[in-house]
Amino acid sequence: MNKRGKVLIVSGSAGSGKSTVLTPFKDGGVEPFRFSVSATTRVPRKGEIDGRDYLFVSHKEFEEMIEKGELLEHAVFNKNYYGTPKAPVERLMEEGKVVILEIEVDGAEQVMSAFDDEDIISVFLSPPDYKTLEARLRARGTNTEEDILERLERAKVEITYARLYKNILINYDNRSEEVTRAIVDIVNGIDPKGLDIYCENSVELEKRFYKN
């Protein structure tokens, strides 16, 4: 029989580089990691596939999932619902997998209270500082000024949730591979404290984030 797996919560604001850091884990690329596929009411972006990137559902369908207790957690983000279907997470855990939940902070808080501490590994991913975050959001070139300002404000709020996470990692420019490796190490029980991408606590994170 497999040893029961774990849930790996990864949160981070827009511009934290979450998806780059997590890309190697996609499609079973690294054992024993698997992605949880979230349900959402937002419209698919170009290239996104229903059932792989998200389960794209209507508002009504999402609310039915809530009513039936099918979601492990859910939250509203940018006026859309996002939630984690419970059954696949349970199944993957039974199979001994480490189930990645790439979710925002409200949902993360719900998952943290739904599981025992020993079943959860949590990582908060942050850009190095406010200026870098702003530069990254502007470099995308696809967002309006209003959108950029909204994301910056949201990032400031999300950072205040970092204290809930066992591990805070900083994603410096061009160093996402180190973050990916640190996540693997953390899951394998290796202490990340010596790494310079590791941040001791949320107070230190805020100091670094607002340093300039």
Ligand code: 5GP
């Ligand atoms: P996006 O629309 O850019 O894919 O995701 C927006 C935000 O929703 C991101 O912070 C992402 O991590 C978060 N998110 C994605 N899926 C879920 C989910 O199932 N639950 C929660 N709470 N947040 C999610």
